[in-house]
Amino acid sequence: MTPSSEGAGVADDRPTPSREPRVVGNVPAGVAVRRVRKAYEQVADQLRELIVTSELAVGQRLPSESALAAEFGVSRATIREALRVLAAQGLIRTAKGASGGSFVTLPTVDHISSFVHDNVNLLTETKRVTLEELLEARELVEVPAARLAAQRRSEDDIARLRETVPDDDARLGTSEEFTYNSEFHTCMLDASRNTLLTVSAAPIFSVLQTNLARSSLGRQFHREIHRHHLRILEAVEACDPDGAEAEMRDHLAFLRPWYEKAWKRAASGRSRR
Known part of the structure; x- marks a missing residue:
């Protein structure tokens, strides 16, 4: 193994005898100084x-x-x-x-998404990131992703997406509903065939769900989610980028007031502890 084609090795960090006294003082104004990398x-x-x-x-x-x-x-x-x-x-x-x-080895999408998720979640917990910022970022990423998915999806993508939309008569608990919800958006991002969109959106969505998973959003809410997902899926399957973009935008607009209420309840619960 050769360290680099531009020179083997780095500056030696082992102690060496001093040949001349080093001059240390104030750097004259206007002289550019670069930090010596360790x-x-x-x-x-x-x-x-x-x-x-x-x-x-x-x-x-x-x-x-x-x-x-x-x-x-x-x-x-x-x-x-x-x-x-x-x-x-x-x-x-x-x-x-x-x-x-x-x-x-090389970092996988899951590895990078997990790293970003942990840091976004930390920023959220320290109130450096607001719900408004999370929702805004999600819209900026997932709406274009839906459009790309309609242009690039495969039949396997459609099959995977269909599996994430349960029947309305399915009796699912809150955690199961959130699992289906997460898988739908993950599959949609995968269908966009853009790794950076997947890395950007997945942690944001995950942080939102982490903070809202214990909320009692109700059966009617989840049924409406299924209908939204089905409409997005139909537009993607029809290779209709304008329709997929509009349906995803409508879906996120629908979620906003529900998320705001649940977020406030969660914050109120944390403040009482």
Whole structure:
């Protein structure tokens, strides 16, 4: 493995004898100063580049920490920190034991969506993100996704979508209703064939459901949801992008007042604890 085609190794982070006294003082005005990147960041950058350019293949085992330290000219502690960064980004996985080590992987849509979900949920809990912002973001992403789904859907997409719309006479609990609801929107996003729309919308929808799952929205509400989903599905199946866009916009507009009421009740319940 070669660290980089533009130069092997990084700045050595091991102590070296000082040859000349270093001058430290105020930087003159107007002089641009760039932060010197830490050694582990430089190592992580070079390994990341090798992974995303497929010079390191998915499933390939990285050299040992000692071998990487020698190749990059840094300490094992620096290599360990760089590997932690890559693991957090879903670019490597680490296995223990005699056959273990660090193996190249790539982040999946689910992995990225889960990461974004956790952070959006944290922002919501700290009141940095409002319900209005969540609903607005959902509309900006899911309405175009419905339009693309009508243009790009396959027969398998239609079959999957139909499975997410239960019969009106089905006796489903609240958690089951939310599961069907979530699967419908997930399938719609998948049918758009746009990974970034899926990554953007799925965590927003999930955070909304997490905050509303315990709400008593009622049987009539869920029946109306089924009818909305069916109309969106019919427009997508008919390859009608204008219709799918309009039906999704109408669906989200219908949800808004219900979500606002449920959100206020949930917030009131939390404040009484």
